Amino acid sequence: MIRANENYLKLKASYLFSDIANRVNTFQKEHPDAQVIRLGIGDVTKPLTPELIKGFHDGVEEMAHEETFKGYGPEQGYAFLREVIAKQDYQALGADVSADEIFVSDGAKCDTGNFQELFAQDVVVAIPDPVYPAYLDTNVMAGRTGAYEDGRYKGVVYLDCVKENRFLPKLPDRDVDLIYLCFPNNPTGSTATKADLKVWVDYAIENKALILFDAAYEAFIRDSDLPRSIYEIEGARKVAVEFRSYSKTAGFTGTRCGFTVVPKACMIYTQAGEAISLHDMWHRRQGTKFNGVSYPVQKATFAAYTEQGQAQIKQRIDYYLNNAAVICQAMDDLGFEYVGGKNSPYVWVDGDGRDSWDFFDLLLNKAQVVCTPGAGFGRCGQQYIRISAFNSLENVELAMSRLKEALQ
Amino acid sequence: MIRANENYLKLKASYLFSDIANRVNTFQKEHPDAQVIRLGIGDVTKPLTPELIKGFHDGVEEMAHEETFKGYGPEQGYAFLREVIAKQDYQALGADVSADEIFVSDGAKCDTGNFQELFAQDVVVAIPDPVYPAYLDTNVMAGRTGAYEDGRYKGVVYLDCVKENRFLPKLPDRDVDLIYLCFPNNPTGSTATKADLKVWVDYAIENKALILFDAAYEAFIRDSDLPRSIYEIEGARKVAVEFRSYSKTAGFTGTRCGFTVVPKACMIYTQAGEAISLHDMWHRRQGTKFNGVSYPVQKATFAAYTEQGQAQIKQRIDYYLNNAAVICQAMDDLGFEYVGGKNSPYVWVDGDGRDSWDFFDLLLNKAQVVCTPGAGFGRCGQQYIRISAFNSLENVELAMSRLKEALQ
Numbered sequence: 001m002i003r004a005n006e007n008y009l010k011l012k013a014s015y016l017f018s019d020i021a022n023r024v025n026t027f028q029k030e031h032p033d034a035q036v037i038r039l040g041i042g043d044v045t046k047p048l049t050p051e052l053i054k055g056f057h058d059g060v061e062e063m064a065h066e067e068t069f070k071g072y073g074p075e076q077g078y079a080f081l082r083e084v085i086a087k088q089d090y091q092a093l094g095a096d097v098s099a100d101e102i103f104v105s106d107g108a109k110c111d112t113g114n115f116q117e118l119f120a121q122d123v124v125v126a127i128p129d130p131v132y133p134a135y136l137d138t139n140v141m142a143g144r145t146g147a148y149e150d151g152r153y154k155g156v157v158y159l160d161c162v163k164e165n166r167f168l169p170k171l172p173d174r175d176v177d178l179i180y181l182c183f184p185n186n187p188t189g190s191t192a193t194k195a196d197l198k199v200w201v202d203y204a205i206e207n208k209a210l211i212l213f214d215a216a217y218e219a220f221i222r223d224s225d226l227p228r229s230i231y232e233i234e235g236a237r238k239v240a241v242e243f244r245s246y247s248k249t250a251g252f253t254g255t256r257c258g259f260t261v262v263p264k265a266c267m268i269y270t271q272a273g274e275a276i277s278l279h280d281m282w283h284r285r286q287g288t289k290f291n292g293v294s295y296p297v298q299k300a301t302f303a304a305y306t307e308q309g310q311a312q313i314k315q316r317i318d319y320y321l322n323n324a325a326v327i328c329q330a331m332d333d334l335g336f337e338y339v340g341g342k343n344s345p346y347v348w349v350d351g352d353g354r355d356s357w358d359f360f361d362l363l364l365n366k367a368q369v370v371c372t373p374g375a376g377f378g379r380c381g382q383q384y385i386r387i388s389a390f391n392s393l394e395n396v397e398l399a400m401s402r403l404k405e406a407l408q
Numbered sequence: 409m410i411r412a413n414e415n416y417l418k419l420k421a422s423y424l425f426s427d428i429a430n431r432v433n434t435f436q437k438e439h440p441d442a443q444v445i446r447l448g449i450g451d452v453t454k455p456l457t458p459e460l461i462k463g464f465h466d467g468v469e470e471m472a473h474e475e476t477f478k479g480y481g482p483e484q485g486y487a488f489l490r491e492v493i494a495k496q497d498y499q500a501l502g503a504d505v506s507a508d509e510i511f512v513s514d515g516a517k518c519d520t521g522n523f524q525e526l527f528a529q530d531v532v533v534a535i536p537d538p539v540y541p542a543y544l545d546t547n548v549m550a551g552r553t554g555a556y557e558d559g560r561y562k563g564v565v566y567l568d569c570v571k572e573n574r575f576l577p578k579l580p581d582r583d584v585d586l587i588y589l590c591f592p593n594n595p596t597g598s599t600a601t602k603a604d605l606k607v608w609v610d611y612a613i614e615n616k617a618l619i620l621f622d623a624a625y626e627a628f629i630r631d632s633d634l635p636r637s638i639y640e641i642e643g644a645r646k647v648a649v650e651f652r653s654y655s656k657t658a659g660f661t662g663t664r665c666g667f668t669v670v671p672k673a674c675m676i677y678t679q680a681g682e683a684i685s686l687h688d689m690w691h692r693r694q695g696t697k698f699n700g701v702s703y704p705v706q707k708a709t710f711a712a713y714t715e716q717g718q719a720q721i722k723q724r725i726d727y728y729l730n731n732a733a734v735i736c737q738a739m740d741d742l743g744f745e746y747v748g749g750k751n752s753p754y755v756w757v758d759g760d761g762r763d764s765w766d767f768f769d770l771l772l773n774k775a776q777v778v779c780t781p782g783a784g785f786g787r788c789g790q791q792y793i794r795i796s797a798f799n800s801l802e803n804v805e806l807a808m809s810r811l812k813e814a815l816q
Contacts, residue, residue: 002585002618003528004676004684008692043479053472056704060468063663064461070662071451106514106699113697117549120411137696141525177410210410254478254703255471268412276412284416288545289521291514294705295662296464 007143010153014133016376017041020360027364037399039327039388040370042186042345044251046319048300049312052250055303059296070295075286077104077259081298084305085259089244095231101263101279103286104293104301108216108245108258113138114289115212115241115260116178118268118281123177126157128169130187130377130384132214135180151379160380161188167339167348168196171203179204181230182214184221187377187386188348189324189340191226197233204239208269210278211240216258219249219317221343237263241278248345250304250313257293257301320345323389323396330400334407345389348374359385366406369399415551418561422541424784425449428768435772445807447735447796448778450594450753452659454727456708457720460658463711467704478703483694485512485667489706492713493667497652503639509671509687511694512709514701516624516653516666521546522697523620523649523668524586526676526689531585534565536577538595538785538792540622543588559787568788569596575747575756576604579611587612589638590622592629595785595794596756597732597748599634605641612647616677618686619648624666627657627725629751645671649686656753658712658721665701665709728753731797731804738808742815753797756782767793774814777807 020040028036048056062068076082082099090097105111116138125139129152136153139145146154157176159169167190169181181200183192204211213230221228230240242261246252266278293301303309321342328341331349341347349371351359356373363369363385372388374381389396428448436444456464470476484490490507498505513519524546533547537560544561547553554562565584567577575598577589589608591600612619621638629636638648650669654660674686701709711717736749739757749755757779759767764781771777771793780796782789797804 001616001681002676003531004678004689005526005528006678008526008689009678009684011692041480045474045477045479047474047477048471050472053468056468056471057465060461060464060704060708063456063464064458066453066455069453069455069659071453071659072449072661106702109699110697118413118416120413123411134696141693141696208409251477251479253480254700256699256702268410270412270414270417273409276417281412281416284419285549288542288549289518291517291664292662294514294664294702296468296704297702300468 005141007141010140010145010147011137012148014137016372020370020372023361023364024370034368036364036368036370037391037395038370039391039396039399040372042248042388042390043253044248044390045392046251046316048251048255049309049316051306051309051312052300052303055309056296056300059299062299063296073292073295073298075290075292076283077102077293078295078298081302084302088305090229090231093229093232095229096237097231097261097263101261102259103262103282104257104259104298105290106256106258106293107247108214108243109134111243111258111260112212112214114285115282116142116144117285118278119178120271124157124175126159126172126176126179128159128161128180128182129379130161130374130381131180132182132186133377158378161185161190162380163337163350166190168192171199175207177209179209179211180214181211182216184217184344185340186217187346187372187374187381189344189346190348191221191223191343193225194227194233197227197230201230201233201236201239205235209239210266210268211236213240213242215242216245217248217344218244219313220321220345222321223343226343231261231263237265239266241266246301246304249317250301251316252301255297255300257297319393320389323391323393326393326396326400327387327389330403333404341389347387347389349385349387351383351385354383356382356385363403367399367402369403413549415549418553418555419545419548420556424780428778428780431769431772432778442776444772444776444778445799445803446778447799447804447807448780450656450796450798451661452656452798453800454659454724456659456663457717457724459714459717459720460708460711463717464704464708467707470707471704481700481703481706483698483700484691485510485701486703486706489710492710496713498637498639498669501637501640503637504645505639505669505671509669510667511670511690512665512667512701512706513698514664514666515655516622516651517542519651519666519668520620520622522693523690524550524552525693526686527586528679532565532583534567534580534584534587536569536588536590537566537787538569538782538789539588540590540594541785566786569593569598570788571745571758574598576600579607583615585617587617587619588622589619590624592625592752593748594625595754595780595782595789597752597754598756599629599631599751601633602635602641605635605638609638609641609644609647613643617647618674618676619644621648621650623650624653625656625752626652627721628729628753630729631751634751639669639671645673647674649674654709654712657725658709659724660709663705663708665705727801728797731799731801734801734804734808735795735797738811741812749797755795755797757793757795759791759793762791764790764793771811775807775810777811
């Protein structure tokens, strides 16, 4: 009899975005003329920039001719792309990362989801709360947790990110083996300094733990003091894997490209204590279960690294950052406490005692603005909402003026 | 301490293609003027057809403009693509498959590799020999096998595909839960009739087993009697998942698109015997760990279903099938026994007692032709080589005339 991986049965059904959709649909039916503004899902709205479109078309055109046609490419990504990533995203920061430590993929969601396959089933996992739900769900599916009770999975070490710790997780009070970190953070928009990250790198070195560092929002960093990569921290090459995405950086949510850095210095251990190269393991995993990213997509990605490409995508991010500033200003004017919105497209707003779904309903009903209730990201989000800067400036301004009218 | 998934340590290092590359390089160094012809790896050589290129460019252009830009798409694939697949690939054959049973992905390698995540770790897996190595390796990584000994993993039920059974696996002599089948077969090129498949479907129904059916080479079928889909067999909707790929069909090895069909009638069971929807499980898996295929790639794929697209890709496949016929003719002339080459791009040649690596060396040294030694696909391939039709007609003809000269 074909039996199921019963760990899937532990998964709490995620109704977050379908619940949101249902509430918005109901509202829209009752108010057919209302112009609802969506600042919920973190999806870009601006088209790909001209330089990237040119690279994309060029890549497609190469596929049309026998002399330039590309069949199977390297699973790790083409060298032309890996080299420019290593040079511009890392070596330019003084971070020691080489091209053959980079694995190009179709996005950080796949990589952060798949990476846990490399670990023993009984490693202890530390996950921030609030958090991007996929880190948790993929570990549940793999059998690394117990049942779901009172809003949390048994066996997971939750790292509370709350006002008292500036929404930065503190070191856990018990030993953990695998640590998920994400800065600039989704959903809170909080950022970590080099000193903040160093605490975790030191912990990982001392405890032979491993950090999975999600840097999907790195391009939003404008403070030159803030680290853009965990490899700016000494020792991180030994204990950290970094995930990057072009989704928000280059507007690639529908184009699909990202990459993962697995330094050759990163070791993982057998039960007997023997060190194994994590790089070799991920290489084997990708070689067996992945066939590389579409060639024209890799060409479009490469175009993001030209001088023009860099200038154009910076302009896009500046646009969203300006939206975020408009949101922050409105929150200031309304007297709401929040974090994020600087060096991040997300603003995490304290509902001042309101339940996050009540706050969601209030915004929808009184201002026709859709946000994301913080409860969808974990127990620590129950009194927060996330407002996303991914929309047009006009819509963001209109949304904020409606909020001010409704809530003042 | 971060501990490894030690199942990875059981993996036999696969040196097949690097061994081939090394031998070819050595030969090329010793014979710098020799023009080596590669009929080894199953990679297409012809560019994408004009209709597909047009669809691809159109998709890219949509990404350039705010009104047509696409952000996150449905993880399962856009409805426009799933609907045309259901209609033209299934309903046209009389196979009952609906659009919402189709999951578009970046290729059959990912899907065949990832699908085993849905099953309990101790299900008994039946795998043909010879076989596409990824089916085996992904189950090894997941801990479903014992150690590698004498060329085989303990715990796997190998289904020998040999001359005596027309290279079609026979029902196993012990109970199995999960069965991998691939027709037209890689590497042997053998095909299965409806009656052949019905034996397996009946077995699966009777034993509550599940068939993972890899139909990546379906487009090469020209005999109207042969089934193109397992869903042409009565009852298969209850017990079979089908994987398809555009890699060989549309020349997409570097473009990356495929899909998996998970019928809603397909059930899987808990230890306690409770039925669970396999469709729901895969939906959850993909929703959690995958973010959909690049939108322009989906547009290019859609173009393969237009009247012109269909005609153009048929022409491409006819071209490779003609190459295969040239290879078969040469084998006939040389008096070699073989299977495949009809309804398949692969010809599986019996080395007449030769070890497959010796046969490989013979072809390389005497005719400067590269094939794939059958031993790379399993123990039953040890006296075979695979010759691939993926090259230009000129090269295939030259290769065959060299073979005839060298071996006659």
